[in-house]
Amino acid sequence: MSRLSPLHDALTLCTFCPSLCHHACPVAAVEGRDTVTPWGLVSLVHHIETGSVRLTDDVAHTLYRCSGCRACTEACLHGQDVEGILFTARAEAVARGRRPHARERFQHDQAPRDPWWETGPARFHPDPTVLLLPGHRDLVSDATAVRKTLRLCERLDEAELACADASLLDVGYDLWAAGYRDEFALRAERLRQAVGDAAVVVVMSAEALYALKVIYPQVNQALAAQVLHVSDFLLPLLSGAVVSRVGGAVGYHDSCHLARHFGVFDVPRELLRRVLERPPIELRQREADTFCCGGTGCLGITAPQTAAAMSEEVVQMALEAGCERLVTFAPECVGGLRAAAGERLRVDGAITLIDEAVAGDEA
Amino acid sequence: MLRPAVTRLPQAHLIAGLAAIVGPTRVSTELPDLVAYSADFWPKLQIWKLGGDPERYPPDCVVWPSTEAEVQGVVSFCAEHAIPLIPYGGGSGVCGGTVPISGGVVVDLKRLRSIVAIDRDSHTVTAEGGILGQHLEDRLAAAGFTLGHFPSSIMCSTLGGWLATRSGGQFSSRYGKIEDMVLSLRVVLADGSVLDTADRSTGDPDWTQLLVGSEGTLGFITQATLRVHAAPASRHFRGFKFHTLYDGLTAMRLVMQAGLEPVVLRLYDPFDSMVALGKQDAPGDGAAEAHGMRGAIERLSHWATTRPGAAGGFTRRLRRAARTKAIAAALSVPSVVNKLAQAVPSQCLLIIGFEGPDEAVQRSAWRSRQILLDADGTDAGSHVGETWLAKRHAVSFKQARIYQTGSFVDTMEVATTWDRLPQLYESVRRAVSPHAFIMAHFSHAYREGCSIYFTFAAHRSNAERSAGLYDTIWDAALLATQAAGGTTSHHHGVGISKKHAMVAEHGEMLRAWRALKDAMDPQGILNPGKLFPDNAGGGA
Structure with a gap:
């Protein structure tokens, strides 16, 4: 039986809805194309499922024009899981040999350019109690933010957080999003084993957090450890810390995974309030209404121009709001936003900002 | 005359020509795009789709221009080669207005989505035609204004689409329809030139109103200037109940003719009142599943089967339908369901709402309450009105559920003066009753008359027969409408x-x-086969 058959009712529900979530979709907003609205994409899956449309490479290619940001789900009275439907449809395409994007593009095994435990604080332990897991390819390949996180722990008298071999692994979110389910399951098993007996895993990537907490259990690879986002880990450490508050007009961009998948709005803002001279500037679209910057759902790989246009939208919102600098707690958002902003706006991971405040002149 | 072109350029030449204007990534002949743009939300096409035909009227290609100059280029190119052009906004229309029944080039205008200016002194907004309604209203709200236009499709329809179809919103009794809001248009005409109606004196013929409602048959609306209003400081919504529909209609007329300006004044017929009242206590998604028409039919069935003397084959069938929650089975006996709906002892719900400065709102609310009570209405409280306001878009989400039950559903909005309203209501009900379950509410009230919004649902069999039934219903309804003025x-x-x-x-x-x-x-070449019959393409 096709993976799509159990979705029949859900597919029908979207197909015969007059696209009432259209306004919420960031991909549709920048492309202006009905085909890539949640209605358009789920309808396409419906036609594939009923046999009205043949699943060719071209058709499969269209299924990748969604970032899985869940803005549509938020707007839908039925709470339709469009992300889940499309990611399943991609898995069906892959299973049927329709692979418009090769697996290698989503399988991130590159080694770090400079292993952070060699150049940063000496925080490597073969079997740590509290494991730092960057979780995302950008962090693994460019360890600046990781080093800053470790340095923050040094200065905030946190003794347990350490890196291990597992820290070098990407959690495999892109494999999942792209429909490479078997490869993802293998990655999840490898990572779970590498995590070993750690009691707590501190994750720096929001999409990696989602993968570990929600997707790993679906493939029977749930971690025994408590999984925390780095913002949750840092907040208590900052209580009572001496900080040199950072000035300027700093805006905050909610990542889709933190804001919509987990409903996390307050902790990141509280952290920023503790290190900024004035409260973070709110963008026109924020919290559960945040505008996806295209940094997730492997959209940057499968539709880079669309992802770039979505980042540009967020940058425009930040400029409209008077921001000189924009920060986010999701490293997957940083690259695209930075590229879109160019010289107009400084874009950083929030860890960089906190590091500046805590490390002061040493930052 | 009015003969749409049917000759085609070789596809490669068509694509190359359009790509030279908008860029190669903004022209498509890919199957997913052709499927998506082969239909709007005309229910007849949904019937075909359910029958396994999602691409009944595919375009030759789709283009997405980003600027008015690109629209001009596309139109000029197609005019040179006599290629049909279909202007496309949100694709949310329910009458087939954007269906490429003669093929040709669908021109999706949603990349023209900028707000050009909000004039705070003059209280106007100038925006491009492809902007989604919700985005326009959100931006106006952020600036402290409202357009006052809230069609139930606001999430998925565009400014240009509103203007092309003379759209009306839920607050039309106060703010008017879109044609009452628009001040000027920029339109790309069939030869590729641009007409800016703001360049014409207001003393001359009104070119804006000539083009509004032309449904893409006279040009592409690329930009519009509209009047806006300061965001309201206060709102007051309230519900009233009437023993009969005609008591309620009289009350509506008296409110409008008293010079009051409610944003909303709507009256539900007995069955639609059951649906509307079902929403009052419906939480979240439950509204879509357990309430609405489906829930109301169950309640109707319960009443029919438990009242003294209830018996007979039809009521037994209806009871079975309710027991299995199979709305389609009930709809297979539309005459019976309609008779029961007429007999149901349900009051008619009236919703009235005001917005604006606090003092004016309170004054109008007090005055209207006196009128409605004097007209034998019963005050159902503000919570009824506020619930309507909060859940007013929920009904749109229910359409898909109706299709899931093996039925199809459509709506028909007609209007007339107050003196003819009862006859119009009865005539259309009588005409449709043998074929489909029908209910209605009266909304978009004005001093001189009101619109009736009929909803009908029918049992779906195979696509061919269902499409035939669909046509039968519409033919009967429109004939009855015309006969009743x-x-x-x-x-x-x-x-x-x-x-x-x-x-x-x-x-x-x-x-x-x-x-x-x-x-x-x-x-x-402009949107052939729409608005009025022409010599081709009329057989959809």
């Missing part, structure tokens, strides 16, 4: 589905329309 459309437009009724409605003026169309679109 109603208008063919109030705010959904005409598209394909009502174009034949336009002939009878407009009579001799059809000649004037054709002369205008010949003058502005001599090749008949």
Whole structure:
């Protein structure tokens, strides 16, 4: 039986809805194309499922024009899981040999350019109690933010957080999003084993957090450890810390995974309030209404121009709001936003900002 | 005359020509795009889709221009080669207005989505035609204004689409329809030139109003300037109940003719009142599943089967339908369901709402309450009105559920003056009752008359028969409307589905329309087969 058959009712529900979530979709907003609205994409899956449309490479290619940001789900009275439907449809395409994007593009095994435990604080332990897991390819390949996180722990008298071999692994979110389910399951098993007996895993990537907490259990690879986002880990450490508050007009961009998948709005803002001279500037679209910057759902790989246009939208919102600098707690958002902003706006991971405040002149 | 071109350039030449104007990534002949743009939300096409035919009227290609200059380029190119052009906004229309029944090039305007200016002194907004309604209203709200236009499609329809179809919103009794809001338009005409109606003196013929409602048959609306209003400081919504529909209608008329300006004044017939009241205590998604028409039919069935003396084959069938929650089974006996609906002892719900400065709102609310009570209404409280306001878009989400039950559903919005309203209501109900379950509410009230919004649902069999039943229902409904002195459309437009009724409605003026169309679109390439019948493409 096709993976799509159990979705029949859900597919029908979207197909015969007059696209009432259209306004919420960031991909549709920048492309202006009905085909890539949640209605358009789920309808396409419906036609594939009923046999009205043949699943060719071209058709499969269209299924990748969604970032899985869940803005549509938020707007839908039925709470339709469009992300889940499309990611399943991609898995069906892959299973049927329709692979418009090769697996290698989503399988991130590159080694770090400079292993952070060699150049940063000496925080490597073969079997740590509290494991730092960057979780995302950008962090693994460019360890600046990781080093800053470790340095923050040094200065905030946190003794347990350490890196291990597992820290070098990407959690495999892109494999999942792209429909490479078997490869993802293998990655999840490898990572779970590498995590070993750690009691707590501190994750720096929001999409990696989602993968570990929600997707790993679906493939029977749930971690025994408590999984925390780095913002949750840092907040208590900052209580009572001496900080040199950072000035300027700093805006905050909610990542889709933190804001919509987990409903996390307050902790990141509280952290920023503790290190900024004035409260973070709110963008026109924020919290559960945040505008996806295209940094997730492997959209940057499968539709880079669309992802770039979505980042540009967020940058425009930040400029409209008077921001000189924009920060986010999701490293997957940083690259695209930075590229879109160019010289107009400084874009950083929030860890960089906190590091500046805590490390002061040493930052 | 008005003969859409049917000859085609070789596809490669068509694509190359358009790509030279908008760029290669903004032209598509890919199957997913052709499927997506082969239909709007005309229910007849949903019937075909359910029958396994999602691509009944595919375009030759789709283009997405980003600027007015690109629209001009596309139009000029297609005019040179006599290729049909279909202007496309949100694709949310329910009359087939954007369906490429003659093929051709669908021109999706949603990349023209900027707000050009919000003039705080003059209280106007200038925006591009492709902006989604919700985005426009959000941006206005952020600036402290409202357009006052809230069609139930606001999430998925565009400014240009509103203007092309003379759209009406839920707050039209106060703010008017879109044609009452628009001040000027920029339109790309069939020869590729641009007409800016703001350049014409207001003392001359009103070119804006000539183009509003032309449904893409005279040009592409690329930009519009509209009046806006300061965001309201206060709102007051309230519900009232009436023993009979006609008591409620009299009350509505008295409110409007007293000079009050409610944003909302709507009255539900007995069955639609059951649906509306079902929403009052419906939480979240439950509204879509357990309430609405489906829940109301269950309640109707319960009443029918438990009242003294209830018996007989039809009621047993209905009871079975309710027990299995199979709305389709109930709809297979529409005459019976309609008779029961007429007999149901349900009161008629009236919703009234005001917004504006606090003092004015309170004054109007007090005055209207006196009128409604004097007209034998019962005050159902503010929570009824506030719940309506909060859940007013929920009904749109229910359409798909109806299709899931093995039925199809459609709506028809007609209007007439107060003196003819009861007859119009009864005539259409009588005409449709043998074929489909039908209910209605009266909304978009004005001093001189009101719109009736009929909802009908029918049992779906195979696509061919269902499409035939669909046509039968519409033919009966439109004939009854015309006989009772109603208008063919109030705010959904005409598209394909009502174009034949336009002939009878407009009579001799059809000649004037054709002369205008010949003058502005001599090749008949702009949205062929829509609004009025032409010599081809009328058989959808």
